[in-house]
Amino acid sequence: MIGHIEGVVYAxxxxxxxxxxxxxxxxxxxxxxxxxTLAEGKAAALWTHLAxxxxxxxxxxFKTEEELRFFELLLTVSGIGPKSALAVLDIASVETLRSAxxxxxxxxxxxxxxxxxxxxxxxxxxxDGERAPAGSPQDTRRQTxxxxxxxxxxxxxxxxxxxxxxxx
Numbered sequence: 001m002i003g004h005i006e007g008v009v010y011a012x013x014x015x016x017x018x019x020x021x022x023x024x025x026x027x028x029x030x031x032x033x034x035x036x037t038l039a040e041g042k043a044a045a046l047w048t049h050l051a052x053x054x055x056x057x058x059x060x061x062f063k064t065e066e067e068l069r070f071f072e073l074l075l076t077v078s079g080i081g082p083k084s085a086l087a088v089l090d091i092a093s094v095e096t097l098r099s100a101x102x103x104x105x106x107x108x109x110x111x112x113x114x115x116x117x118x119x120x121x122x123x124x125x126x127x128d129g130e131r132a133p134a135g136s137p138q139d140t141r142r143q144t145x146x147x148x149x150x151x152x153x154x155x156x157x158x159x160x161x162x163x164x165x166x167x168x
Contacts, residue, residue: 002059006045009038017061019044028061029082031090037063049075051082060086070094 005028007021017038018025028046030038038044046061047068060082062068067089074085091097 002048002050004045005048005059005061007043009040009042009044012038012040017044019046026059028059029086030061031086033090033093034061034063034067049082058082062089064094066094070097 005019005021005026007019007026010018010020010025012018012035015035016027016029017035018027020026028048030046034046046063047065048062049060049068049071051058051060060071062071071082071085071089074080074088075082080088088097092100
């Protein structure tokens with residue numbers, strides 16, 4: 001797995017950049033915001049996610065680890081692949097997206113093409129009846145998922161599986 005890449009920006013194009021690392025050019029898909037921070041000929045470092053499929057190995061780049069984690073959280077939802085998850089992140093900052101989900105603003109999140117709204121079911125969301133400490137990564141993740149479930153973005157059963165630590 002490639003978790004981080006650092007090199008010289010060889011090219012910036014619509015939807016991706018090419019980073020030259022040790023004489024090899026890595027094509028990295030990224031949001032418009034990330035691409036706007038990259039300049040050809042300048043050094044750059046990105047957090048990455050490698051999506052491996054039968055027909056391709058695609059690299060996705062992020063400026064912060066928080067962006068990467070939110071992207072990977074989106075990937076745990078059935079029906080959302082890397083391109084849809086990147087499209088969601090292209091809408092706004094991670095903090096803005098979390099606020100939208102927590103506030104039940106589903107129409108804001110569905111601006112990203114490819115991700116369909118789903119009906120919601122009631123969700124207990126807690127493993128064995130225990131609550132994660134407030135502000136912990138588990139609690140933040142659970143709050144984000146609960147907001148998404150209330151916003152009818154994810155099926156309740158998907159949220160249950162994610163909250164319990166299983167893949168959807």
